[in-house]
Amino acid sequence: MVDLAFSTNTYTRFSLPQALERIADAGYDGVEILADDPHAFLPEFDSQQRTALDQALDETGLDVSNVNANTAVGYYDDAPPSAFFEPSLCTATDEDRRWRIEYTKDAIDLAERVDSPAVCVTSGRPLAGNPPERAREYLRDSLHEILDYAEPRGIDVGIEFEPELLVECTAEVLDLIDEMGRDGLGINLDVGHAAVYGEDLAETxxxxxxxxxxxxxxxxxxxxxxxxxxxxxxxGDLDFEAVFAALDRIGYDGYATLELYTYPDEPDRAAKEALAYLTDR
Known part of the structure; x- marks a missing residue:
């Protein structure tokens, strides 16, 4: 059976060390670290906070399943609606795209520090004035630079596809991986995103x-x-027995991380009920 982890992005009302303690108390073996406010927005994540994270990982015994660098809400003093992914790796503005590339490199440094095997990112959206074909060029160029940094450090970079983003489904992310031809590029597979897009999860x-x-x-x-x-x-309606059976068939031996950021008011309930449901199946 695949081991289960829980993302700290559900515990946004708690500090990062508190989130780790509660995730361990709920019974998880692994944790995904949110590389964004309020946990580890990297430009402001100082040495004292990094030491506190090290200590919390030692005390809880949690493995780090992933460093989630999908969003950058901390970039904004007053974030506009749906700005979660901006600046992105396909942003048209050179300065903003440079910021995101460097931010992702910082996330890779954090992953190396906490023994995470991977960092996840998204493609971002092709916004007004940035047609998809140009946005894909920006994305590929950004990823090549990021992978030049990640691969010598042994950190994989997983693209998380999502409906309405530039890379929004399995076929598109596999095409990107083929185009890039880089060993360190893969997929952070969000099964809910695949389901919403209309994919058969076992086939995905x-x-x-x-x-x-x-x-x-x-x-x-x-x-x-x-x-x-x-x-x-x-x-909901997803067949998790089929999901785990499919993961077993392909020999996947990493963590599967619960990402339930929609429960900030009751993260302990979300963590405990999710674990109980998935371990009782």
Missing amino acids: IAQSQGHITGVHLEDIVGGRRGKHYHRIPGE
Whole structure:
């Protein structure tokens, strides 16, 4: 059975060390670290906070499943609506794209420090004035520079696809991996995103064999073509037995991380109920 981890992005009302303590108390073996506010927004994540993270990992015994660098809300003093992924790796503005590249390198440094096997990122959106074909060029150039930094350090970079982003489905992320031809580039596979896009999850996992750097789990109401709202497993329509069976068939031996940021008011309930549901299946 795949080991389970829990993302700190559910515990945004708690400090990072507090989040780790609660995730360990809930019974998880692993943790994903949110590389963003309020936990580890890297330009402001100082040496004292890094030492506190080291101590919390030692005390809890948690493995780090992934460093989640998908978002950069901390970039803004007053974040505009839906700015979660900006600046992105496909942003048209050179200065903003440079910021995101350097931020991702900082996330790789953090991953190396905490023995995380991977960092996840998204492609971002092709916004107004930045057509998809140009945005893809920016994305590929950004990723080559990031991988030049990550690969010598033994850190994989997983693209997390999501509907409405530049890279929004399995076929597109596999095309990108093929185009890039880089050993360190893979997929941070969010099964809910695949379901919302309308994919068959067992088929998605089979197609992704050999490329998965990490897995995100959440339930979705409506399953295929459902609404993109992360729910506790058991509260939606996804077939987790089929998901885990498919992961077993391809020999995936990394962590599957619960990503339930939609429960900031009751993170302990989300963590405990998710673990109970998935271990009782």
